[in-house]
Amino acid sequence: MRFTFWGVRGSIPVPGPQTVRYGGNTTCIEVHGAQDELIILDAGTGIFQLARQLQADMPLEASIFITHTHWDHIQGLPFFIPIFVAGNRIRIHGAADPVNQRDIHEVLARQMDYAFFPVRDNELAATMEYVTLREGQTTQVGSVTVTPMIMGHPVLNFAYRLESGGRTLVFTGDHEWPYNIYAPGEDGHTEYEAMVQERRAAIIDFFRGADALIIDTAYTPEEYPRRTGWGHGTYDTSIRAAREAGVRQVWLTHHEPTRDDAELERVFARALERNPPPDPASEPAIHLAREGITVTL
Ligand SMILES: [Zn+2]
Ligand SMILES: [Zn+2]
Structure with a gap:
């Protein structure tokens, strides 16, 4: 299995x-x-450059898995050239939105409403299929088994675990670790804490033993208190989770749009200093995700 980053920026x-x-x-x-099955995780603006490269491979079959439908994860989809070319077969998977009861097709069709985009969803030339997934329901794409799990984010967000040829890749999409909404000593704190720990353990299990984990790492611990509840992780929570789950390599992504390259490298270096490996022998390789990098597992 191999993967390439085409977009690593949040928001x-x-x-x-x-x-x-x-x-x-x-x-x-x-x-x-x-x-060599083609799977695309999320359709942010990075998908446009991927589409240009795929033009040489048409007709093609692609399975797109959407973590969630915030703009930064779907806004490139109307510019994914293969959807306009007859002979291509595109299958799009994602969650139904439990808040407004819309399935993945309906949500995506809305961003191609006439007010926003000149080509309508029902005018696409490729064969389009939409699959609404439930947590834990696996999808087989050739040799690849894809399993979704709900993460912590303010709209339903699936992490996907992809297993193929004895290798495993996990991508979280946007994810904030569960936290206790009660202060210590407040009524409900103890029960809530048990729930938080149980949920956390289930997520770590979902990551367990992955060859690569690509994880939402938007904030520094200094930034996090003012952004609690926004649905994103920190450098420290990502590094800790990767170690706990015994993954081999972790790719930190969803970089803050306010951070330029130099600042990104500074906050990353500080995070590594703050979190020295407790056991260098089992330490995962920790990287900043970068557009254009291809990783073979
Ligand atoms: Zn996002
Ligand atoms: Zn989001």
């Missing part, structure tokens, strides 16, 4: 000279299974 694209090393596009990861 909004930030192209320009200050972000050229890590890239300014929003989330998109291209994955190839052991038998």
